[in-house]
Amino acid sequence: MDYKLKNTVSKDAFRYGYLSKKIYPYIKPYWARIILNLIIAIPLGLLDGVVALSLRPYMDLVINGNPSVTYNLLGHNLQLQASFAAIIPIAIVLFAAFQGILKYVSHYLTDWLGQKISNSLKIDLFKKLTSLDPQFYDANSSGLVLTRFLSDPDAASKNIINTLQSFISTIFGIVGLVAVLLYNSWQLAIVGVTVMAIAITPVTFIRKKIKSVSNATMVVGGDMTTNFNETFTGNKIMAAYNLQSAQNKKFEGQIHRQFDLAMSLTKRVGWMSPIMYFICSIGIALVFWYGTHLILTQQLTAGSMMSFVTSLLLLYKPVKNLGNTLTNLQSTFVAMSRVFELFDLVPYIKDEKNALVLNGLRYDINFNNVCFEYEPGLPVLKNINLRVNKNETIALVGNSGGGKSTLVSLIPRFYDVVSGSVEFDGVDIRKYTLESLRNQISFVFQDNFLFSGTIKDNILMGNKNASDEDIQKVLKLAHLDEFVLTLENGIDTYVGERGASLSGGQRQRVAIARAMIKDAPIVILDEATSALDNESEAVVQKALDNLIQNKTVFVIAHRLSTIKNADRIAVINEGELVELGTHDQLMSIDNGKYKHLYEMQFKTQEEIC
Numbered sequence: 001m002d003y004k005l006k007n008t009v010s011k012d013a014f015r016y017g018y019l020s021k022k023i024y025p026y027i028k029p030y031w032a033r034i035i036l037n038l039i040i041a042i043p044l045g046l047l048d049g050v051v052a053l054s055l056r057p058y059m060d061l062v063i064n065g066n067p068s069v070t071y072n073l074l075g076h077n078l079q080l081q082a083s084f085a086a087i088i089p090i091a092i093v094l095f096a097a098f099q100g101i102l103k104y105v106s107h108y109l110t111d112w113l114g115q116k117i118s119n120s121l122k123i124d125l126f127k128k129l130t131s132l133d134p135q136f137y138d139a140n141s142s143g144l145v146l147t148r149f150l151s152d153p154d155a156a157s158k159n160i161i162n163t164l165q166s167f168i169s170t171i172f173g174i175v176g177l178v179a180v181l182l183y184n185s186w187q188l189a190i191v192g193v194t195v196m197a198i199a200i201t202p203v204t205f206i207r208k209k210i211k212s213v214s215n216a217t218m219v220v221g222g223d224m225t226t227n228f229n230e231t232f233t234g235n236k237i238m239a240a241y242n243l244q245s246a247q248n249k250k251f252e253g254q255i256h257r258q259f260d261l262a263m264s265l266t267k268r269v270g271w272m273s274p275i276m277y278f279i280c281s282i283g284i285a286l287v288f289w290y291g292t293h294l295i296l297t298q299q300l301t302a303g304s305m306m307s308f309v310t311s312l313l314l315l316y317k318p319v320k321n322l323g324n325t326l327t328n329l330q331s332t333f334v335a336m337s338r339v340f341e342l343f344d345l346v347p348y349i350k351d352e353k354n355a356l357v358l359n360g361l362r363y364d365i366n367f368n369n370v371c372f373e374y375e376p377g378l379p380v381l382k383n384i385n386l387r388v389n390k391n392e393t394i395a396l397v398g399n400s401g402g403g404k405s406t407l408v409s410l411i412p413r414f415y416d417v418v419s420g421s422v423e424f425d426g427v428d429i430r431k432y433t434l435e436s437l438r439n440q441i442s443f444v445f446q447d448n449f450l451f452s453g454t455i456k457d458n459i460l461m462g463n464k465n466a467s468d469e470d471i472q473k474v475l476k477l478a479h480l481d482e483f484v485l486t487l488e489n490g491i492d493t494y495v496g497e498r499g500a501s502l503s504g505g506q507r508q509r510v511a512i513a514r515a516m517i518k519d520a521p522i523v524i525l526d527e528a529t530s531a532l533d534n535e536s537e538a539v540v541q542k543a544l545d546n547l548i549q550n551k552t553v554f555v556i557a558h559r560l561s562t563i564k565n566a567d568r569i570a571v572i573n574e575g576e577l578v579e580l581g582t583h584d585q586l587m588s589i590d591n592g593k594y595k596h597l598y599e600m601q602f603k604t605q606e607e608i609c
Contacts, residue, residue, distance in 0.1 A: 004139045019333055022340045026120045026157065030113050034161065037109040040102050041168035045318070047099045049176030052311040110165050114158030121153040125342060133349035134414045138374070143226030148342060151221065155335035163329045170325055173318040177311045184308040185300055188287050192312045195283025196319050199276040213265045217258065224254045280316050287312060349413050351433050358436040361521050361552060362425050364389045365411070369420035372406060380406050382575045383420070390521075393553040395566035397597060403575040404556045408524045411554070412441050442515035444544070446527035450507055455484065456491040458510055462518035470517055477546040478513035479539050480506075505539060512543045523548050525555040569594060 027034060129149055137145075181189035231238060231247055238247060287309065294300035365388045372381040381403045388394050396404040409415055410422050413434060421428045429437055442462070450458050459474065460466060471491065475481045483506060487493045495502055495510070502510065515523065525544060541562070548555075557563055564583045571579040571586070571594045578593050579586055586594035 015337075016333060019336050019340065022343075023117075023156070023160065023336060026117050029120075030116055033109055033113055034164075037106055037113065037161065037165055038168050040106045040109070041165045042172045044099065044102050044106060045169040045172030045174075046176040047095055048173055048314045048318075049180045049311065050095055052177060052180050052307055052314055106165060110162045111158075113161045117157035117161070118154050121157050121339060122150065125149050125153060125339070128343060128345065131347055132345065133347050134409075135348055135374075136345070141223070141226040142229045143221075143223055146225050147221045148338065152335045152338045152342075156332060156339045159328060159332045160336070163325055163332055166321065166325045167329065170318045170321045174315065174322065177315040177318070180311040181308055181315070184304040184311070185291070185294065187294070188291055188300075188308055191286050191290060192283055192308075192315070195279060195286070196315060199279040199283075199319060213261050217261050220254055220258045220261065224251065224258070227251050227254065276319070277316075280319075284309070284312060349416055349434065352431060355433040356427070356431050356436075358424060358429075358432040358440055360440060361390050364425065365522070365552065366423040366426070367407070367410075367420070368423055370407075370410065370417050370422060371419040372403075372410065372415065372417055374415075379418075380575050381410075384572075384577050386570060386577055386580070388552060388554070390552055391550055392568065393548060393551075393555065393566045395563045395569045396554065396556045396572055397563060397569060397594065398572035398578075399574065402572045404572050405526055407572065408526060408554050408556065411522070411524065412438050412443075440520050441522045441524060442518045442520040442547075444508070444511050444515050444523070444525050444547070450495050450502070450510060452495070454489075454492045454494055455480075455487075455510055458495065459491070459513045459517055462514040462516070466517050474513040474516040477516055478509045478543040480509045480513055480543075483509075509539070509543050512547055516547050521552060523551045523553045525553065525557070527556050571597070 126149070129145070178189065178193060181192055227247065227250060238244060291300060291305050291308065295302060295305055367384045367386040370381055370384040371379060373379045384407065386394075396407065398404055406415070410417060411429070413429060416430065421430075423429065424432070424437075451461070456471065459471060463470070472481070475484055475491070484490050484493075525548075544562075553566075555562060555566065563569060566583075568580060568582060569586055570577055573593055579589065586592055587598065589595060
């Protein structure tokens with residue numbers, strides 16, 4: 001399956017049976033409340049018919065002045081006296097109060113159920129999101145991911161209960177009012193119901209437009225969220241390069257695009273209401289014309305006519321609501337289809353069946369004829385063969401974009417090789433469980449991500465079971481102890497989103513402490529000091545030296561001392577391993593890649609030192 005969400009379309013939007021089966025497990029735990037809510041919808045729909053029906057005896061007894069009237073109800077004669085008319089207003093008030101209570105209970109149940117189902121969907125979707133590998137995040141913008149994983153579940157789950165409740169209420173409202181129509185005059189009922197049926201027909205023609213606009217709106221919404229995220233995260237770059245106008249222009253374009261999509265749907269859906277109103281007005285005109293004839297020929301009483309017309313006018317609202325409900329239901333199914341497409345995403349990186357548990361490194365790590373590419377046909381690594389012994393430190397150097405970071409990303413299986421293999425002690429790492437493999441590896445990156453929370457929270461991510469004594473030890477080894485003492489709340493100081501309240505060097509040392517407390521046998525340092533000033537770099541380097549003691553270390557570095565102190569240096573150029581050896585060995589190669597790199601980049605550092 002393609003990871004790129006922008007290319008994902010709602011192919012299942014009209015497969016109602018399929019989508020109902022998919023959503024059923026999320027509805028099942030709340031089935032009793034759903035049934036209760038739908039049952040409440042029945043009297044809510046029927047009460048309008050009761051009000052309309054009550055007008056017939058009121059008209060016949062009060063307006064026409066009859067002392068009594070007799071009605072045939074389901075084959076039985078029912079005689080009502082004039083005194084019954086006094087009860088009708090009171091009954092209407094009581095019915096309205098009863099209807100208000102039912103509406104409150106229904107509204108509460110609808111919101112409660114919608115939130116519960118939405119929460120269940122979001123929890124499972126978040127689990128799906130965390131199970132996906134880095135290729136998914138490479139392929140999609142943050143805005144699109146937020147839209148698909150947060151907005152669509154709300155649209156799919158919250159609306160479905162509300163739409164079903166509205167649908168049941170509307171259907172029974174129509175049934176009740178049609179029954180009143182038939183009871184008052186079956187001849188007029190045929191006219192009225194036929195016209196109403198014609199009025200609702202246009203709804204069937206807008207399904208595909210709703211689908212296409214909904215998908216396009218989702219994409220634009222994702223782009224807008226991405227724009228917000230980029231503006232927030234890249235605010236300094238935006239200010240430094242005076243990009244405010246460009247960002248504003250981009251967002252303005254997205255707003256206009258969203259407006260055009262909304263109005264496109266409005267143009268196609270909005271005409272339904274006036275057309276339905278016009279068709280219904282024709283029906284009402286025909287009812288008045290034919291009803292007058294029936295009254296004059298004494299085939300219909302004035303009370304029956306008033307009750308009929310009232311029912312017909314009341315019928316317009318549920319018929320119109322039915323059209324809107326069907327439109328909303330289609331939008332809900334579109335969102336639902338997008339949600340369940342997310343569940344269908346299968347991680348590329350996953351455990352094999354009966355995968356082994358890795359318990360440390362005994363001998364070596366071997367890159368065996370490794371090839372890798374992010375995009376088909378564009379190789380990033382080409383036939384890499386490299387053996388790294390246990391507790392050996394190997395430095396990776398080479399041209400920018402040559403594949404150094406990609407190579408170390410294969411070790412924890414952030415990505416899988418296209419061909420060849422990465423082996424621990426002669427066993428392909430794909431045969432190990434991901435959890436046990438990654439438990440053996442600690443990372444320190446160039447721009448280490450700190451989660452919102454305290455310094456302690458971020459350090460304990462390396463080992464949640466670490467003791468306070470362990471924490472104090474790594475604080476000292478990471479050269480954080482003195483800094484922490486200057487803080488009012490010590491290690492319980494809140495670091496802010498992405499560690500924004502700390503300097504670059506402080507963030508690096510927190511990340512080093514996190515890696516230390518994990519105490520994994522393999523350490524990967526990816527340009528861990530390249531973004532720091534000299535003073536911060538010196539402190540961080542001391543912390544790194546403590547981290548890598550008695551470890552198998554892969555270090556991508558720009559600092560000469562780190563490279564010279566490595567056991568061996570691997571030169572990766574244009575995706576190939578072109579040279580391998582110690583500093584002195586590589587410097588002895590005439591016209592060698594490392595020697596050239598040293599002359600161009602590292603010699604100045606040595607002279608300064």
